[in-house]
Amino acid sequence: DIQMTQSPSSLSASVGDRVTITCQASQGISNYLNWYQQKPGKAPKLLIYDASNLETGVPSRFSGSGSGTDFTFTITSLLPEDIATYYCQQYYNFPRTFGGGTKVEIK
Amino acid sequence: EVQLVESGGGLVQPGGSLRLSCAASEFTFSSFRMSWVRQAPGKGLEWVASIKEDGSERYYVDSVKGRFIISRDNARNSLYLQMNSLRDDDTAVYYCARGSNNWRCWGQGTLVTISS
Numbered sequence: 001d002i003q004m005t006q007s008p009s010s011l012s013a014s015v016g017d018r019v020t021i022t023c024q025a026s027q028g029i030s031n032y033l034n035w036y037q038q039k040p041g042k043a044p045k046l047l048i049y050d051a052s053n054l055e056t057g058v059p060s061r062f063s064g065s066g067s068g069t070d071f072t073f074t075i076t077s078l079l080p081e082d083i084a085t086y087y088c089q090q091y092y093n094f095p096r097t098f099g100g101g102t103k104v105e106i107k
Numbered sequence: 108e109v110q111l112v113e114s115g116g117g118l119v120q121p122g123g124s125l126r127l128s129c130a131a132s133e134f135t136f137s138s139f140r141m142s143w144v145r146q147a148p149g150k151g152l153e154w155v156a157s158i159k160e161d162g163s164e165r166y167y168v169d170s171v172k173g174r175f176i177i178s179r180d181n182a183r184n185s186l187y188l189q190m191n192s193l194r195d196d197d198t199a200v201y202y203c204a205r206g207s208n209n210w211r212c213w214g215q216g217t218l219v220t221i222s223s
Contacts, residue, residue: 101152
């Protein structure tokens with residue numbers, strides 16, 4: 001199984017800050033990686049697919065990059081509504097696996 | 108608007124069974140792979156199972172193989188998860204999601220609690 005190591009597990013940042021989350025795969029997964037946002041009590045929401053493609057309707061302050069084993073998710077200017085937990089997820093093969101999540105809070 | 112609505116969750120004793128359903132609407136259900144993803148209380152997301160468009164192939168996480176069965180009825184636009192030999196660590200919110208790669212559409216989730 002492909003292990004997805006996501007870091008940090010939590011972070012606290014100020015409104016307007018740049019936030020970066022990393023995700024490392026235990027083996028190469030090309031660009032078969034997605035990023036999701038989940039708010040408490042809600043289903044996850046797809047933000048980034050194929051490592052760097054912004055899902056329709058998602059604000060451009062969200063972005064993703066990377067290929068192979070190392071991936072980065074960035075919020076260029078944090079807003080209060082971005083408070084959530086973010087997950088990476090690989091679909092290179094089965095079983096599909098998620099990173100452990102990054103909880104983003106406002107400082 | 109695309110909609111997925113899960114049902115069938117509840118409280119079950121260890122070793123018991125439960126069948127979850129997911130009703131799909133406003134898209135061509137038979138054209139999409141479908142999946143179940145779960146989330147234990149206070150924990151992260153875990154993919155459980157996926158099924159091809161025609162039901163010919165099914166995929167499972169190791170922890171549920173031999174206990175859970177994913178199935179679908181394209182005539183009824185419905186996805187199912189038959190869960191047998193339930194264990195404490197199956198306690199979770201179970202989400203139905205469209206696709207098996209990128210999950211753009213999710214249901215609201217149904218809570219399954221395994222407890223004596």
